[in-house]
Amino acid sequence: MLGKMERSEQVLKVGLIGNPNSGKSTVFNQLTGLRQKTGNFPGVTVEVKEGRFTLPKGQAVALIDFPGAYSLYPTSTDEKVLVEVLANTSDPNFPDLLVFVADVTHLEKHLLLFTQVLDLNIPTILALNMSDVAEAEGIKVNPTRLSAQLQAPVVFISGRTGENLPQLIQAIEQLAESRDPWKSSFYKMNNDELRISEAVCQNFACTNPYRALLLAHHKDWLRFLSPAEHATLDTIVKTKQFQSLLQQVDETMVRYDQFTPIVRDTVQQPSVFPVTATDRIDAILTHRIFGPFLFLGVMLLVFMVIFYGYEITGGWVESTMAWLIEGTETLLQPVSAGWVVDFITKGVLEGFKGVLVFVPQIALLSLLIALLEEVGYLARAVFMFDKMMRRFGMNGRSIVALISGGACAVPAIKGTRTIGNWKERLITILVTPFISCSARIPVYMVLIPVALPNANWWVWAQVFGAMYLLGVLAALGSGWILNKVMKSREATFLALEMPVYRAPHWKNVWLTVVDKVANFVSGVWKPILLITSALWFLSSFGPGDVAGKAEQSAAEDIEAGIAADSVRGDLEASYRLEYSWAGKLGKTIEPVIRPLGYDWKIGIGILSSFLAREVFNSTMYIIYSLESVGAAEEEAAGDQSPFERYSSLKDKMAMDTHRDSREKIYTPATGLSLLVFYALAMQCMSTLVVVKNETGRWRWAVLQFVFMGSLAYVLSWITYMLVNLIA
Amino acid sequence: MQRRHRTLPELKASESAQAISFTDPSLACKLTAMGVLPGAIIEMVRKSPFGDAFYIKVDGIRLALRSEEAQTILLTD
Numbered sequence: 001m002l003g004k005m006e007r008s009e010q011v012l013k014v015g016l017i018g019n020p021n022s023g024k025s026t027v028f029n030q031l032t033g034l035r036q037k038t039g040n041f042p043g044v045t046v047e048v049k050e051g052r053f054t055l056p057k058g059q060a061v062a063l064i065d066f067p068g069a070y071s072l073y074p075t076s077t078d079e080k081v082l083v084e085v086l087a088n089t090s091d092p093n094f095p096d097l098l099v100f101v102a103d104v105t106h107l108e109k110h111l112l113l114f115t116q117v118l119d120l121n122i123p124t125i126l127a128l129n130m131s132d133v134a135e136a137e138g139i140k141v142n143p144t145r146l147s148a149q150l151q152a153p154v155v156f157i158s159g160r161t162g163e164n165l166p167q168l169i170q171a172i173e174q175l176a177e178s179r180d181p182w183k184s185s186f187y188k189m190n191n192d193e194l195r196i197s198e199a200v201c202q203n204f205a206c207t208n209p210y211r212a213l214l215l216a217h218h219k220d221w222l223r224f225l226s227p228a229e230h231a232t233l234d235t236i237v238k239t240k241q242f243q244s245l246l247q248q249v250d251e252t253m254v255r256y257d258q259f260t261p262i263v264r265d266t267v268q269q270p271s272v273f274p275v276t277a278t279d280r281i282d283a284i285l286t287h288r289i290f291g292p293f294l295f296l297g298v299m300l301l302v303f304m305v306i307f308y309g310y311e312i313t314g315g316w317v318e319s320t321m322a323w324l325i326e327g328t329e330t331l332l333q334p335v336s337a338g339w340v341v342d343f344i345t346k347g348v349l350e351g352f353k354g355v356l357v358f359v360p361q362i363a364l365l366s367l368l369i370a371l372l373e374e375v376g377y378l379a380r381a382v383f384m385f386d387k388m389m390r391r392f393g394m395n396g397r398s399i400v401a402l403i404s405g406g407a408c409a410v411p412a413i414k415g416t417r418t419i420g421n422w423k424e425r426l427i428t429i430l431v432t433p434f435i436s437c438s439a440r441i442p443v444y445m446v447l448i449p450v451a452l453p454n455a456n457w458w459v460w461a462q463v464f465g466a467m468y469l470l471g472v473l474a475a476l477g478s479g480w481i482l483n484k485v486m487k488s489r490e491a492t493f494l495a496l497e498m499p500v501y502r503a504p505h506w507k508n509v510w511l512t513v514v515d516k517v518a519n520f521v522s523g524v525w526k527p528i529l530l531i532t533s534a535l536w537f538l539s540s541f542g543p544g545d546v547a548g549k550a551e552q553s554a555a556e557d558i559e560a561g562i563a564a565d566s567v568r569g570d571l572e573a574s575y576r577l578e579y580s581w582a583g584k585l586g587k588t589i590e591p592v593i594r595p596l597g598y599d600w601k602i603g604i605g606i607l608s609s610f611l612a613r614e615v616f617n618s619t620m621y622i623i624y625s626l627e628s629v630g631a632a633e634e635e636a637a638g639d640q641s642p643f644e645r646y647s648s649l650k651d652k653m654a655m656d657t658h659r660d661s662r663e664k665i666y667t668p669a670t671g672l673s674l675l676v677f678y679a680l681a682m683q684c685m686s687t688l689v690v691v692k693n694e695t696g697r698w699r700w701a702v703l704q705f706v707f708m709g710s711l712a713y714v715l716s717w718i719t720y721m722l723v724n725l726i727a
Numbered sequence: 728m729q730r731r732h733r734t735l736p737e738l739k740a741s742e743s744a745q746a747i748s749f750t751d752p753s754l755a756c757k758l759t760a761m762g763v764l765p766g767a768i769i770e771m772v773r774k775s776p777f778g779d780a781f782y783i784k785v786d787g788i789r790l791a792l793r794s795e796e797a798q799t800i801l802l803t804d
Binding site: 292499 | 758764775791
């Protein structure tokens with residue numbers, strides 16, 4: 001995006017960079033507050049935030065928060081973005097100046113990237129963060145000496161307390177106004193590097209010798225290079241026999257040799273690192289035996305909060321929507337045609353509800369995940385589960401997504417942004433919807449007793465549990481297969497820093513939640529509205545005079561004594577659906593789903609489930625001429641034990657027979673096959689839209705839809721055949 | 728005759744040793760950038776629940792490494 005936030009010529013572009021865990025995002029949030037937007041760097045799914053603030057004399061600043069990086073020799077897509085921008089002076093995000101945030105308690109390792117950036121000749125301020133912690137740990141820094149030796153302004157700050165931020169802002173202003181050309185170079189290139197750098201400079205508009213060297217190092221993946229430029233660099237590297245990797249290690253070591261004495265000279269720190277609270281907490285939280293159990297406990301808690309959050313907020317959303325629909329009807333009915341009212345209430349407002357229902361869940365999940373991330377716990381989870389999840393093509397962080405998928409796949413998939421490796425993240429996104437989410441529960445509640453009418457409560461509960469197990473197995477199994485099939489050039493690393501445990505910074509948490517919710521809503525409302533409108537059209541209109549035909553059929557049934565006059569309205573609704581395009585479609589796909597034991601009514605149910613899986617129930621209520629009791633039974637469900645719910649629907653379904661053979665539709669074989677289908681098929685438009693948004697392409701959403709659908713079809717068919725064989 | 732150096736995974740829990748060098752240049756680049764340098768004292772804090780990953784401490788920095796990554800770090804005896 002970045003383009004989305006209009007940036008005029010006069011805006012000063014300030015890049016915020018630093019290592020992961022340097023407290024960079026806290027500084028960003030402190031400086032910009034709510035005046036920030038999240039987007040992606042063009043072409044890659046790396047998140048970037050841009051915020052605004054104004055310098056004391058009125059200069060507007062666009063602060064660009066780059067992904068955390070350890071050096072300009074990147075190993076992940078995230079880190080590459082930084083090089084992509086800094087190596088290309090004509091990049092729209094190329095900063096006028098940089099603020100480098102370094103954790104003063106471990107200054108040495110931060111200076112690697114800092115000195116690399118210095119050599120790119122971009123004016124840079126070194127912001128020594130966590131000054132409050134440093135003080136507590138007895139670390140003393142001499143800023144004047146440090147500044148003199150590094151040839152760059154140095155400011156002490158504490159992102160968490162906001163201490164000295166005005167000084168940082170002042171330093172930015174001073175540096176921006178400074179007329180002196182910025183000149184600093186730190187690293188002396190060796191002869192090999194010099195030769196390469198000079199050769200590159202002869203062929204490219206050379207802005208800086210170190211930048212020229214970076215072009216040679218990274219020619220294979222820098223996307224701003226044209227094929228011709230790439231070829232030129234290839235020739236240079238080949239003829240000069242440039243050993244890129246070895247030179248990178250060499251350069252890193254030489255830099256360390258150069259700045260280690262500076263750190264020793266300017267920073268006083270205790271000679272031994274004491275055993276801290278973090279060590280003591282980790283002795284329990286990452287314990288070889290207790291650690292995983294504690295983690296599962298924490299995740300169970302997360303799952304329960306979202307699950308019950310859904311039960312509660314789902315009710316709010318329902319009542320808000322009912323109120324809205326009623327209000328719209330009373331307002332519009334006198335002034336507009338029936339179909340307009342119908343479209344607004346069942347098409348537009350249904351879409352609105354489809355978005356609204358996820359908002360509390362996304363807010364809750366991102367709140368909890370942000371908290372776990374803020375305190376530093378997620379890194380431990382990655383450490384503990386890395387090995388296990390890697391067998392299935394994922395990584396330690398995927399386990400968070402899979403467990404939250406038990407509540408709802410939408411926030412779970414949004415949460416995968418913390419997974420650095422693209423392939424592992426993609427696999428996680430693709431398999432998470434297999435986990436049975438809360439929307440499947442009402443469907444299971446209807447189908448399980450219908451499938452096994454003679455079984456008792458205990459068997460039903462076991463089948464219910466088996467549905468969850470099936471989802472987990474499908475997710476892990478597909479992960480395993482995808483891992484074998486998908487090729488990835490990106491090396492996967494664990495090499496992960498485990499930050500010191502600390503209390504969450506509430507401003508960070510709050511801004512994350514706001515950002516996630518805003519991002520979700522802006523990303524999904526258009527496609528969801530489109531789909532609900534389309535589904536409304538399909539179920540409201542059909543060939544010919546649908547309403548007239550429905551009225552006639554209902555009248556015939558009542559005359560023939562098949563139905564009582566009291567249910568005329570329900571009967572007409574049922575026929576209207578049957579004669580609509582959706583009904584036609586259900587009948588058209590009947591031959592396809594007949595091998596699974598389904599009839600056209602189930603076909604309509606499956607089609608309408610695309611709104612959200614629980615819509616299966618309300619559709620069935622209409623089809624079975626129970627529209628008027630449906631709402632009451634769904635409302636009463638909350639007070640009933642799970643398998644007592646929806647009783648009149650279950651009775652009607654259990655009695656129904658196939659048109660052709662006159663055999664019962666809901667045999668154990670059909671029921672179980674339909675359960676398998678609902679456990680495995682991708683039937684949720686919101687998830688598909690989020691998958692498209694998160695992967696950047698419809699391609700993956702379509703692939704997921706086809707893959708999950710085929711698997712569901714095949715396994716449902718096998719279930720149907722097997723149960724028929726046994727029964 | 729070349730003597731074989733110990734590698735990081737051979738350390739027992741809470742044992743420390745000095746790193747000498749790395750066997751894989753691309754990982755060396757990553758590890759040095761994260762603060763694991765030749766000459767640094769590495770403490771093996773503990774192994775992961777399912778094995779195959781290590782929790783180490785270097786100069787007060789806590790890191791998690793996979794065994795493939797840890798194997799590239801050679802230690803003094």
